[in-house]
Amino acid sequence: VPELGPDRLAAYLAIAGALFVCGVLAVVVRRNAIGVLIGIELILNAAALQFAAYGRFRASAADPQGQTAAVFVIVTAAAEAAVALALLFAVYRTAKDVDLEQTRELRS
Amino acid sequence: MIESGLFLGCALLAVVGALGAAVVRNLFHAALLLGMCLLGTAGLYLFLETPYLACVQVIVYVGGILVLILFATLFSADVLGASQRPRRALWIAAVSATLLAAVVAWRLAAVGVQQGVDLAAQRSAPGTAPDAIGGADGTVGDLLLGAWLVPFLVAGLLLTVALVGAVATVRRFRYTAEVSRA
Numbered sequence: 001v002p003e004l005g006p007d008r009l010a011a012y013l014a015i016a017g018a019l020f021v022c023g024v025l026a027v028v029v030r031r032n033a034i035g036v037l038i039g040i041e042l043i044l045n046a047a048a049l050q051f052a053a054y055g056r057f058r059a060s061a062a063d064p065q066g067q068t069a070a071v072f073v074i075v076t077a078a079a080e081a082a083v084a085l086a087l088l089f090a091v092y093r094t095a096k097d098v099d100l101e102q103t104r105e106l107r108s
Numbered sequence: 109m110i111e112s113g114l115f116l117g118c119a120l121l122a123v124v125g126a127l128g129a130a131v132v133r134n135l136f137h138a139a140l141l142l143g144m145c146l147l148g149t150a151g152l153y154l155f156l157e158t159p160y161l162a163c164v165q166v167i168v169y170v171g172g173i174l175v176l177i178l179f180a181t182l183f184s185a186d187v188l189g190a191s192q193r194p195r196r197a198l199w200i201a202a203v204s205a206t207l208l209a210a211v212v213a214w215r216l217a218a219v220g221v222q223q224g225v226d227l228a229a230q231r232s233a234p235g236t237a238p239d240a241i242g243g244a245d246g247t248v249g250d251l252l253l254g255a256w257l258v259p260f261l262v263a264g265l266l267l268t269v270a271l272v273g274a275v276a277t278v279r280r281f282r283y284t285a286e287v288s289r290a
Contacts, residue, residue, distance in 0.1 A: 021209045025201060
């Protein structure tokens, strides 16, 4: 069992793995589109944490490649949230709910 | 001692928040737990000596995305989560999530044994002390306008397309009404 602490890469990888599994669980289990959206945000958050951890431990602190990649992941998450909200609004306008089991079409 | 305690606190905040966001029935509570998870991750970024990322995390994730999600919970007729998936689907999800966690843990153990780099040793090496933005000689901004220039521009394009696409999806265009009437 690897030693876990703030100075160990494995600790960050374990946390990111847990976040990723929780995100996948939310995407699979949730019936509501907002729950699925929360799951996707968790997955992207885990990815950004992985980038930052590997950038810190595999490269050096002087070379912020991992940080920059993490910033791009966060930007992608922001764009995804905006588009997802627009889609939710479109679905809500036709169906008056965002239940993924009931939703069949975007146009009324 | 204090450092490892704070690290444990941040890690617990992140993991418990994520687990809660995944399984809590009330969607509003799930969104708030997601915020807890994001704040814990911001603390972890501080431990990785990337304060810039911690700031971006709080501003973009907690200040932007979380507010969007809280707003989106208003669209749901079933915020309290009365109708969840049937029990059989939950069993399948639990089994597959356990399998996924096992695979992640297995890979993690291999990586942890191979590459347990000691950060304290790296930190004490000369000339590697990071400045406030996180890089000792190359900052994130230099990288964005240098080696990462093309991805930077593509990210700008992506944001523009996402904004225009979001507005176009939400807006009702007049001509569609005329076409459907004709």
